[in-house]
Amino acid sequence: MDYAIRPARIDDAAFIAWVQQEASRSHLPFGFWDVAIPGADEYRLRLIERVCRAEAKSFAHWSGFYVVEVGGEAVAGLSAYDDAKAASGPLFGAALTEALGAEGWNEARMGALLQRLGPFLTCAPEQPDDTWIVEWVATRPAHRGKGYTRRLLETILDAGRARGHTRFQIGCLIGNTPAQRAYEGVGFTVVDEKSDPAFEATFGTPGIRRLQQRA
Numbered sequence: 001m002d003y004a005i006r007p008a009r010i011d012d013a014a015f016i017a018w019v020q021q022e023a024s025r026s027h028l029p030f031g032f033w034d035v036a037i038p039g040a041d042e043y044r045l046r047l048i049e050r051v052c053r054a055e056a057k058s059f060a061h062w063s064g065f066y067v068v069e070v071g072g073e074a075v076a077g078l079s080a081y082d083d084a085k086a087a088s089g090p091l092f093g094a095a096l097t098e099a100l101g102a103e104g105w106n107e108a109r110m111g112a113l114l115q116r117l118g119p120f121l122t123c124a125p126e127q128p129d130d131t132w133i134v135e136w137v138a139t140r141p142a143h144r145g146k147g148y149t150r151r152l153l154e155t156i157l158d159a160g161r162a163r164g165h166t167r168f169q170i171g172c173l174i175g176n177t178p179a180q181r182a183y184e185g186v187g188f189t190v191v192d193e194k195s196d197p198a199f200e201a202t203f204g205t206p207g208i209r210r211l212q213q214r215a
Contacts (some may be wrong), residue, residue, distance in 0.1 A: 003075075003148070005155050008065035010053065012074050016062050017048035019077040022138035026173040028204050035116050035202060050099030058092035059084070059135055066155055068139075068148045076139035076148040080156045082165065084127035122196035123207035125171045131212075132160030134170040137179070153186045166215040175205045187213040 008016060021044065024031030037044045052062045059081045068076040081087045100110060127133055134156055139148055160168055170188055172180045174195065188211035195207030 013052045019138040023136040054095035056094035058095040059087040075143040078137040119198040119202040123194040125210040132165040
């Protein structure tokens with residue numbers, strides 16, 4: 001079936017919320033977003049979509065994504081961003097505050113969310129500001145094995161080069177061999193990894209590998 005790769009639109013936000021949840025779970029039953037926002041998928045996805053649509057353009061914002069469209073439906077997606085300290089720091093915090101505040105969360109609930117994410121931060125990869133950071137890679141189950149991930153990766157890397165970047169980075173949970181192979185297939189190599197007992201106790205895998213490539 002014919003497909004197209006295009007920049008995401010705001011009306012893709014619900015799909016992009018799913019991409020983020022699925023990508024964060026990786027090869028495991030739950031991930032970053034499940035720990036941050038416990039409860040049913042329907043509730044969590046609604047909140048993630050609010051983060052995607054927030055005024056603050058964090059690393060979770062819809063505008064950073066590309067999607068694969070098949071038959072008028074988005075079936076795969078990923079994102080990339082630079083200025084990582086802002087995108088995954090204060091801008092993400094602002095997006096969370098806006099999204100969760102709109103759902104009635106108070107400061108106590110927000111504080112509890114940040115505490116739950118403590119184990120994740122023990123293994124968060126370094127993110128140099130001069131690097132094009134690729135993030136949130138996922139494909140609908142019925143469309144896997146068709147090469148969409150590779151084509152999306154090639155597209156997002158080209159977008160980074162067009163912005164003048166010469167260094168690229170992506171993270172991978174230790175144990176997700178298919179994802180690591182996909183990233184290595186477009187030129188990434190493992191440069192380091194972080195592991196921590198608290199991370200493993202929370203997520204069920206030792207930590208995160210960091211992969212990089214240069215143009």
